[in-house]
Amino acid sequence: KQEVTQIPAALSVPEGENLVLNCSFTDSAIYNLQWFRQDPGKGLTSLLLIQSSQREQTSGRLNASLDKSSGRSTLYIAASQPGDSATYLCAPQGGSEKLVFGKGTKLTVNP
Amino acid sequence: DTGVSQDPRHKITKRGQNVTFRCDPISEHNRLYWYRQTLGQGPEFLTYFQNEAQLEKSRLLSDRFSAERPKGSFSTLEIQRTEQGDSAMYLCASSLEVLAGGPREQYFGPGTRLTVT
Numbered sequence: 001k002q003e004v005t006q007i008p009a010a011l012s013v014p015e016g017e018n019l020v021l022n023c024s025f026t027d028s029a030i031y032n033l034q035w036f037r038q039d040p041g042k043g044l045t046s047l048l049l050i051q052s053s054q055r056e057q058t059s060g061r062l063n064a065s066l067d068k069s070s071g072r073s074t075l076y077i078a079a080s081q082p083g084d085s086a087t088y089l090c091a092p093q094g095g096s097e098k099l100v101f102g103k104g105t106k107l108t109v110n111p
Numbered sequence: 112d113t114g115v116s117q118d119p120r121h122k123i124t125k126r127g128q129n130v131t132f133r134c135d136p137i138s139e140h141n142r143l144y145w146y147r148q149t150l151g152q153g154p155e156f157l158t159y160f161q162n163e164a165q166l167e168k169s170r171l172l173s174d175r176f177s178a179e180r181p182k183g184s185f186s187t188l189e190i191q192r193t194e195q196g197d198s199a200m201y202l203c204a205s206s207l208e209v210l211a212g213g214p215r216e217q218y219f220g221p222g223t224r225l226t227v228t
Binding site: 004031032034036041042043044045046049089091093096097098099100101102103104 | 115117142144146151152153154155156159166167169202204215216217218219220221222224
């Protein structure tokens with residue numbers, strides 16, 4: 001059974017700082033991994049999808065890496081802004097169609 | 112650009128009542144998913160459809176839960192005899208499979224917040 005852990009659970013940083021969010025998963029037999037952000041009381045917004053054959057994926061100030069063999073992914077956010085404040089969730093997808101989520105990292109970027 | 116839509120956005124019901132939620136996926140997407148999220152937790156998978164066929168159901172989906180996607184477009188999730196433990200955010204997502212085994216990015220709707228009193 002896939003289990004996903006995200007560290008840290010919460011993070012507070014000043015505006016402009018670069019930061020890294022960590023995601024680890026127990027079953028390395030995955031096809032994809034998605035990173036999402038979730039604002040309070042809202043649905044999920046897809047940020048990046050990394051295929052199992054890829055090691056990195058970039059979108060704007062976001063860069064996600066994947067080390068499938070060690071069961072790890074990181075989300076790097078450059079030059080953080082107050083608008084980046086949200087909960088960030090990672091979700092690997094294995095042979096089943098379902099995404100398995102961690103509890104997320106709650107990010108607060110202070111002006 | 113129409114993303115995934117869900118209706119209603121909020122539902123308050125009394126214990127024992129039945130409720131039904133609707134999800135409209137992105138128009139050309141052939142796969143549709145339901146997840147449930149409780150406070151402080153990540154979403155948990157409930158079920159998914161490919162076109163009109165329900166292909167996988169989680170053990171979380173008790174006999175009181177039923178989902179349909181009658182024409183391979185919108186989907187409904189019904190909860191019968193609601194319990195307080197059913198209070199959660201119910202999220203719908205859709206994806207498009209272009210190539211077998213290819214990347215299947217899931218796009219989520221805004222969710223339906225259910226409160227059972």
